[in-house]
Amino acid sequence: MEQAHLKTLLQRYLDNNLSPQGLKELIVHLQQDTQHDTLLQVVQQALASGAYAAPADAAQKDTIFRNILQKAAEQEAATALQPVKRRTSLWRAAVAAMVIVLAGVAAYFAAGHRWTSHAPALTHQDVLPGANKAVLILADGRRITLDSAARGTLAQQGNVTISQTDNGQLDYNGTNANGKAVVYNTVTTPRGGQFRITLPDGTKVWLNAASSLHFPAAFPAGERSVEVTGEVYFEVAPRATAPFTVTARGTTVTVLGTRFNVNAYTDEASVNTTLLEGSVKVAHQGRSVMLKPGGQAQAKENIRVLDNVDTEALMAWKNGRFSCNDIPLENIMRQISRWYDIQVVFKDRITDTYSIEISRDVPLSKLLRFLELSGGVHFEVNEKTIIVKK
Structure with missing residues (x-):
């Protein structure tokens, strides 16, 4: 040419x-x-x-x-x-x-x-990307839809006030009064949703799509423990007298004050804890390791530690981007499936790896088009299903 x-x-x-x-x-x-x-x-x-x-x-x-x-x-x-x-x-x-x-x-x-x-062939309207949306489940069973809830105070639980700020995040303010029973709340994001919450101790938490956070409405003295599913990023408020503990799929992460990410999706092979700042201890099935910044613990039957992982790419979801460098297509499509709330069917086996750097705000057809331009793959979208072919 x-x-x-x-x-x-x-x-x-x-x-x-x-x-x-x-x-x-x-x-x-x-x-x-x-x-x-x-x-x-x-x-x-x-x-x-x-x-x-x-x-x-x-x-x-x-x-x-x-x-x-x-x-x-x-x-x-x-x-x-x-x-x-x-x-x-x-x-x-x-x-x-x-x-x-x-x-x-x-x-x-x-x-x-x-x-x-x-663009890749669509049978109907294009699939839009996910957005800030979640459901707050209170201890008494009440459910509050956070993407449509009015700003301001949402609920009162003892001495704790739960409110949604002008930028859409959830804030907990207050302490657990002595003698009061600890009550637990849950924030859950759907496929195609994400959300941010500030816990009563000041810890900031970001939930990726199809994830959940189970936590006390107010932490008792000397203890800060939460449970997660899916993928969740933490910026833990330092408190020397109360370690912060995260439990996910049999893996426990313990810190005092740090920044780290936990990926515990059930369709991923392992629970991956990635440390960005500070130090954490990761325990799984009787074994434990200490991570340094840039390290990742992959917990499956045993714990495998990787040093100097690409934390920028791993945290791209929190910053509103897809970032993959030489990654198997199946791994990329799992991320796409959760964010766009679609199903993915591989009609052909594709062994090539792909790289992509793109905003998570784009409609599905644009993202798939970028992947097709890399060669070796073709997508057909039928309603909420992507068919992947050579």
Whole structure:
């Protein structure tokens, strides 16, 4: 393919003007090794030119492009002795990153820009992303829907006032009076929901989709214990006289004051505790380990500790993004399934790994389109089911 034609296809893609046949042609040529040099030249010219309207200035564009090129070069060098198929897969990830930068900066983030006919096939209306929504279950069984509840005081439990703030988060204020029985509340998020809560001790908690937090309305003296399901991130308020304990699927995490994430979804192979700051002790089936920042404990039959994990990617969900780097497609689709509240069916076995960096606010069709541009996969969406094919 001549450079001029490739640039034309890219321009039409960014202008949301590319026909389905043109998109297929572009994808095919992006996957071919013979187009590497041409693609690099085209993308470099596109980023350096003013033809693509974008909020990033020229220096930012140049930095983004150089970082992508450096990563691609490192991947090629690291895999020089591996089979060609693997090298092509790695290059495809770099190509996808370039296209995502162009499409994300120049097309998607431009206010009001619309995407049309070349998205993955949908039988009906597009599937929208999740949002801030949850249900608060009080000790007496009352249920309060938090996404539609009025702001201000929601309930009173003894000396504790439960309120929803203007930014939508849940706040507990008060202490447990001496002699008063401890009562427990539960916050649960549905598939396609997330929520933030501040506990009575000042600890801040973020719940991912399809997760729950079971906790005392007021912590008794010398003790702070909660139970979780799904994925929950904690910023624990320091209190030397009262350790903070999290229980999830037979795993116990104990801290004094720190920042950490617990992933305990039942469809994941292990309970993963990832430490961002401070230190934690993770116990499982009679064994325990201490984590340092950047470490992750994977509890299954035993506890496996990984050092220097990619905490930025792991915490992307809390910051409103999907961030996956060279991850199996099945792992990525489990995240997508929970956030968009859809079912995923693999019709073909796909062993390639994928990389994606995108906002969690995008409709489902846009996210799937980015994955399709990486090559090797096609999606069909029927109502609330995604069918994954080669």
